[in-house]
Every structure is written in structure tokens, then in C-alpha cells.
Amino acid sequence: MVEYKDPVAEQIKAYILDDPPFSMDIGNTTSEPGWHKLRSSGSRIWLHGSEELAAGLWSREISAYYLSNRSLLNSLETDSPEFPLIAKANQFLKGLPEKERTQEILFIIHAKRILRVSRMLSARIITEIPAADESAEDICRYIRRLYQIAPETISPVLPYTKTNSSAAAALCPDKIPLTLSGIRTPEEALMAAGFITRGIILQAPPGVTPESLAWDTMAALKAVETETKAPDLIINGVSGEQELISLSGFPVINLHVNIASTLLHQPGSNASPLSEMEASERIRTLRSDDFYQRITARL
DSSP states (O other), X not given: OOOTTXXXXXXXXXXXXXXXXXXXOOTTOOOOGGGHHHHHTTOEEEEESOXXXXXXXXXXXXXXXXXXXXXXXXXXXXXXXXXXXXXXXXXXXXXXXXXXXXXHHHHHXXXXXXXXXXXXXXXXXXXXXXXXXXXXXXXXXXXXXXXXXXXXXXXXXXXXXXXXXXXXXXXXXXXXXXXXXXXXXXXXHHHHHTTOSSEXXXXXXXXXXXXXXXXXXXXXXXXXOOSSOOOEEEEOOOOSHHHHHHTTTOSEEEEEHHHHHXXXXXXXXXXXXXXXXXXXXXXXXXXXXHHHHHHHTTO
């Protein structure tokens, strides 16, 4: 991938930002009374899943939209708004070697999708980084370049691995609001708490409920003495109203749009959200090569 601050990187940034400037303004966003009790408990709400359904559910009580790698893969489908960018970016980057050109096309598609969804929702985007097989140096380079596109809009997420933890530690001086996902034990949470600047996403292993994992991990984090503010705890996998009630007051709850629409008694889509185990397996098997092969096939 092109080096951070390289002149080509600056050209790519300008190409990404050729749309009208975006300014986040929730002043005209409607309020949803159905969230008032949860918000008054101190919990913040994120949504993930269908962007279109999220737009229909969006209110000023929602803090952010979570853009997954699965959603990013959808950008490579022919009916995606980002699909025409593949041919355009290929011409724009024709002087680069094929592998590097493919990486840059993915980067452009990723950044453009973030900006499009952010404009659609007037919201901050919490985005997974498609760099599961990259080195820590490559991951840092990708995140630094992505974040500088729109610092007020983008918050990167990395799955918890040894390589990604090294990248997260290396990014500390940059003060990028970074989140680690897939934390499964209090021990992992304690280790991550030392260098994560934004949040820790809890992922329950099979047989462990999100609630029990959440409170165990919260207790572990409270035991950590740091000079800076402890990272937010974010819980995935809430599947119904009773579970949501039991988590009332938890720092951040990341709800699938179908669950959110059910809780608000609004019609959702027919698709079911992934279970915690299914989501974990998708993340584990998803590799950056999947993106590169899909893009290369279009060149």
C-alpha cells in the first residue's frame, strides 16, 4: 500500500473527497421516545446491519453506525453505489503495480462507503478494517490514511489478535479513536485496556451469555488503574427486550437493526442477524484476500 503522506496518497485523498464537504448535524434529526429509558440509564446505542433500515430507524438517540467487513464486501456487488468506482479508480491508479493498485482501489471504496453512509445518517461511522492478513505496519498505514480522510467521522475497529494488538499499541501516539473487537475474556480486556483509546467490543464465547461476560469484564476493567480514561465497553449480541433491560446502563450497546426495529415495534427486514458464534466465524474466516480477489476480477 502507498506510504502515509506519500504524494500519491494525497492525490487519492483528494479523489475520495471530491464530493461536497460533509458536516455532521443532528439538529434536524427526530427523537425516538422508545430509546429514552435506555439513554437515561447512561447507555449509548449503535446500530449495525442494513444501512437502509438503519436510516429508517435513525434518531438523535443513536450515537453511531457500525460498518462491518461484511457490509464492505457488499460494495463490490454490481448494484452497489460504490461498484462504478472500481473502473474509475483503476484508470486513476494505472501507474501502480497491480497488487498495490488493487489495495488502493479497496481503500477508495472503503472510504467512499464510509462517507456515503455517514452523509445518509448524519452519523459517526465505526468501521472494521479489512486487514486480517496484513502486518502491523501495513495495518497502521491503512488506519492512519483512512482516519485522516475525515477524523470527525471515522473510528476504526480491529479484531483482537496479536498482530492487531501490536498495531493498536503503535497507533497510540496518533490519538486515533481505536476499538478492539472480539474480546472474550476479562484477561484479554485487561491486556487491551492499556493501549486502546476508544473502546473494547465484547464477544461472548459459546455457552456464555453476553450479560455474564459483560459484567465480568467490566469488573476486570474497573480493577485497572490508568492515568487516562478507561475505554468504552461495547456489547454485541443483544437478541431481545429482556436482555436489553438487563444491560441497561452498560456503556455502549451495538444493536442489529432488525432487533432495534422489533424493540420499537417497527417493521424490519426478513433477514435474521447473525448469532454471536456465526459473527465470530465470519470475522475469523474473512481475509483481505477476499476483497483483493473480488476487485482484481473486475479490473
